[in-house]
Amino acid sequence: MSAPGLPRLESAGLDGWLVRLFDVIDEANLPWITALVRDCEAAFGDALVDLVPSYTTLLVIFDPMRMTPGEARSRLAETLAALASDEADGQGEVHELPTWYHESVGPELVPLAERAGLDVAETIARHAEVTYRVYALGFAPGFAFMGSVDPRLETPRLETPRKKVPAGSVGIAGRQTAAYPAVSPGGWNLIGRTAARLFDRDRDGFSLLRVGDRVRFVPVSKQALVRLGADVTTMEDRR
Amino acid sequence: MTAVIRKAVAGLRVTRPGPLALLQDAGRFGVRRLGVTQGGPADLQAWAWANRLAGNAWGAAALEVTLGGLALEAERELTLALAGADLGATLDDRPLSPWQRFRLRPGQVLRFAQPVGGLRAYLAVAGGFRAEPVLSSLAGVVREGLGGHDGRGHALAEGDVLHVGTEAGEHPVGDEREAPAEARPDYAAMPRLSLLPGAQIAEFEGASLAAAFNTLWRVDDRADRMGVRLRGPTLRCRLTSMISEGISLGAVQVPPDGQPIALLNDRQTIGGYPRLGALTPLACARLAQCLPGQELRLEAVSAERALAEHRRFRAAFR
Numbered sequence: 001m002s003a004p005g006l007p008r009l010e011s012a013g014l015d016g017w018l019v020r021l022f023d024v025i026d027e028a029n030l031p032w033i034t035a036l037v038r039d040c041e042a043a044f045g046d047a048l049v050d051l052v053p054s055y056t057t058l059l060v061i062f063d064p065m066r067m068t069p070g071e072a073r074s075r076l077a078e079t080l081a082a083l084a085s086d087e088a089d090g091q092g093e094v095h096e097l098p099t100w101y102h103e104s105v106g107p108e109l110v111p112l113a114e115r116a117g118l119d120v121a122e123t124i125a126r127h128a129e130v131t132y133r134v135y136a137l138g139f140a141p142g143f144a145f146m147g148s149v150d151p152r153l154e155t156p157r158l159e160t161p162r163k164k165v166p167a168g169s170v171g172i173a174g175r176q177t178a179a180y181p182a183v184s185p186g187g188w189n190l191i192g193r194t195a196a197r198l199f200d201r202d203r204d205g206f207s208l209l210r211v212g213d214r215v216r217f218v219p220v221s222k223q224a225l226v227r228l229g230a231d232v233t234t235m236e237d238r239r
Numbered sequence: 240m241t242a243v244i245r246k247a248v249a250g251l252r253v254t255r256p257g258p259l260a261l262l263q264d265a266g267r268f269g270v271r272r273l274g275v276t277q278g279g280p281a282d283l284q285a286w287a288w289a290n291r292l293a294g295n296a297w298g299a300a301a302l303e304v305t306l307g308g309l310a311l312e313a314e315r316e317l318t319l320a321l322a323g324a325d326l327g328a329t330l331d332d333r334p335l336s337p338w339q340r341f342r343l344r345p346g347q348v349l350r351f352a353q354p355v356g357g358l359r360a361y362l363a364v365a366g367g368f369r370a371e372p373v374l375s376s377l378a379g380v381v382r383e384g385l386g387g388h389d390g391r392g393h394a395l396a397e398g399d400v401l402h403v404g405t406e407a408g409e410h411p412v413g414d415e416r417e418a419p420a421e422a423r424p425d426y427a428a429m430p431r432l433s434l435l436p437g438a439q440i441a442e443f444e445g446a447s448l449a450a451a452f453n454t455l456w457r458v459d460d461r462a463d464r465m466g467v468r469l470r471g472p473t474l475r476c477r478l479t480s481m482i483s484e485g486i487s488l489g490a491v492q493v494p495p496d497g498q499p500i501a502l503l504n505d506r507q508t509i510g511g512y513p514r515l516g517a518l519t520p521l522a523c524a525r526l527a528q529c530l531p532g533q534e535l536r537l538e539a540v541s542a543e544r545a546l547a548e549h550r551r552f553r554a555a556f557r
Binding site: 008010011012013014015016018020025037049050051052053054055056057058059061064065068069070136137138139140141142143144145182199201206207210211 | 268269270271272273274275277373374382383384385435436437438482483484485486487488489490507508509510516517518519520542545546549550553
């Protein structure tokens with residue numbers, strides 16, 4: 001599968017093991033991680049408490065009243081020995097996120113374009129032409145870390161995070177892109193706003209995006225975004 | 240609202256909100272892969288005892304009262320139990336010490352003042368508090384806007400009502416009115432927090448490791464349900480940041496400033512700082528009762544010892 005010494009099981013407390021599968025971020029990791037998620041659900045059954053997949057790892061939380069850490073470790077070792085890459089399901093669902101790219105909702109759109117030496121239209125095109133993969137969810141419910149953006153658009157996080165980023169804000173940090181499911185603090189470079197409801201407690205599955213999914217940002221007009229029910233309040237209005 | 244609420248009746252009304260009071264059941268599980276944190280009681284031990292004294296099974300929702308300040312008026316006859324911190328509680332102006340069961344008649348007022356010993360008190364009601372579960376849990380998480388009495392993760396505010404089941408006024412089965420002395424932690428004693436060393440421990444410099452387990456740490460004022468920052472010697476690690484990965488309850492992470500942070504119930508689900516290891520659930524519980532300035536020690540333990548201690552604790556609860 002990959003680097004020497006991997007996969008490796010690392011202690012993660014009384015009720016957890018971290019399975020380290022890879023040592024670098026790569027789209028090719030995803031079908032292995034999604035396969036391991038599924039296999040762990042089957043292997044642990046009722047003793048499984050939670051699973052946290054991420055770029056190169058899977059954290060497995062088990063019930064220490066049903067299993068000792070040693071038993072859980074053996075179960076994981078057996079599961080890993082039989083693991084096969086998730087060829088069939090590894091493609092993930094495909095989502096299109098209607099997005100209005102504009103400086104009034106994306107205050108870093110213009111500075112980011114300038115830094116990249118591109119005009120704004122070209123910047124938008126480069127962000128919208130990539131089909132991204134979801135590598136991890138975290139930070140907040142439904143917040144999906146997606147990659148990888150065009151190298152020209154790579155930008156470090158803001159030095160001082162904003163206290164309040166509006167829901168639906170689309171941003172870039174490093175080689176990653178994401179959309180904020182809800183109002184929260186945040187340090188990503190904002191370039192637009194999507195109408196997609198990324199987290200909905202009343203929807204089956206709650207989160208629109210899951211690890212392994214494929215995502216495209218589709219440029220739309222402000223009017224289209226409003227019709228889709230999105231909040232298009234400008235950043236200035238929020239201050 | 241669904242049937243869960245319709246079967247419930249008003250139990251307690253907030254006449255004065257404190258800084259933070261939230262309903263907590265055992266936590267929100269199975270959704271961490273969606274970025275949803277676990278929530279649940281910061282002090283598992285006191286929460287479990289409050290429920291046991293109220294006659295409840297493991298997992299019933301109880302009220303976590305942080306720092307005090309809160310005042311609650313009974314809307315009906317209730318059987319309640321209080322455990323955890325001594326927040327100077329009074330029942331109609333008579334002192335009410337924690338670790339016991341008691342009754343409230345309609346109109347009686349339970350008030351919390353400020354910490355006398357410990358930081359978080361747990362108030363359980365016979366049958367458990369009722370609210371609409373969100374993602375299968377009542378755990379109130381302010382940062383995510385999920386769960387709690389209103390389903391939106393809001394802390395209790397003046398005028399809010401806590402709902403109870405219709406059985407809440409009946410005496411629970413069993414006549415245990417108080418927790419035995421051995422179940423009551425001495426919050427004045429210096430905590431020794433059990434830590435299971437993690438895989439990255441070898442990446443810390445030798446002197447830092449010696450310091451981690453041989454010096455006094457002090458609880459910083461940056462301490463909440465997400466995590467507790469500790470102040471002490473600077474810990475140096477060969478790894479500075481890593482690819483983000485899932486984080487366990489109690490994980491002790493060390494950001495580049497070298498000051499460890501113990502991550503608690505409302506932590507983010509993934510993160511990328513190296514970790515010394517993870518506190519045991521009971522060590523997290525003890526840490527959750529520490530006020531800023533409290534001195535404590537970290538103590539490495541084996542998984543065997545930690546498991547035996549945890550199972551002994553859990554055996555007391557059905």
